[in-house]
């Protein structure tokens with residue numbers, strides 16, 4: 001791998017400072033978080049920022065908290081801290097299950113949730129989790145803050161709605177009492193990007209699925225989610241037959257492409273099988289089994 005080109009670098013001390021620095025350094029300036037995606041892209045000459053504004057250590061962007069009926073995760077919260085968060089595990093074990101299979105402890109110690117979502121890699125595990133949970137991204141720029149549903153946050157591979165001189169500041173996930181959640185991933189070797197992943201939450205009440213969310217990564221599911229599969233299951237009893245029908249709808253709705261990780265049919269098969277497994281476990285958790 002080559003050395004990145006020489007570049008201006010500034011360390012921000014607050015969100016306001018970061019926004020001001022991004023603005024003054026021009027449209028091609030970019031925030032850098034853990035640097036685990038951006039720096040390799042610069043070394044490979046796939047990204048050419050004119051300057052970097054380091055936002056990794058801004059205190060107000062760190063940590064997980066509960067605010068009313070939402071979980072709030074700061075954009076610079078590291079993978080490791082999400083893995084270890086008791087409050088996230090209590091409400092949504094899907095976070096811990098996904099983090100356990102994201103790369104290795106070295107990357108998890110520095111890589112961040114905000115960097116993962118803004119990188120918008122088609123195989124991003126936390127993007128699938130965020131879409132499954134129907135979370136919200138909070139973005140700050142000179143004009144103030146705006147909220148964007150995570151299902152509208154990604155505009156395509158490596159593209160998001162975050163504009164120049166804007167910063168993703170936090171992620172918000174609704175707390176759903178009684179929800180069960182689970183994450184499934186097939187990777188070629190431990191810590192690798194997924195061949196396919198599926199993450200779900202389900203609320204079962206009165207013998208029916210009252211709500212659910214299904215997120216997929218690495219198989220080109222638009223916005224990392226499967227609304228058709230969710231519609232197929234909502235209002236139905238969580239029988240094996242109905243779970244299978246929803247999983248089949250998820251496989252139908254994604255558009256995987258063939259690459260070194262496998263052919264299209266194999267990836268579709270995984271989308272169905274992993275969604276089925278995740279749904280079974282999430283239903284059991286929601287029913288307290």
Ligand SMILES: Cc1cc2nc3c(=O)[nH]c(=O)nc-3n(C[C@H](O)[C@H](O)[C@H](O)COP(=O)(O)OP(=O)(O)OC[C@H]3O[C@@H](n4cnc5c(N)ncnc54)[C@H](O)[C@@H]3O)c2cc1C
Nearest residue numbers: 033034035036037038103111112115116118125168192193
């Ligand atoms: C060997 C290896 C294996 C990996 N395997 C996986 C895997 O299996 N699954 C997985 O999901 N991920 C994987 N990753 C990626 C990892 O999750 C990184 O943490 C992630 O890619 C980027 O996080 P970062 O904090 O390093 O972001 P950076 O590299 O610093 O930034 C990434 C992008 O986001 C932008 N950005 C960062 N923060 C903000 C912000 N607050 N507002 C606006 N824009 C921002 C940057 O400008 C840049 O464009 C892997 C990485 C490596 C190196």
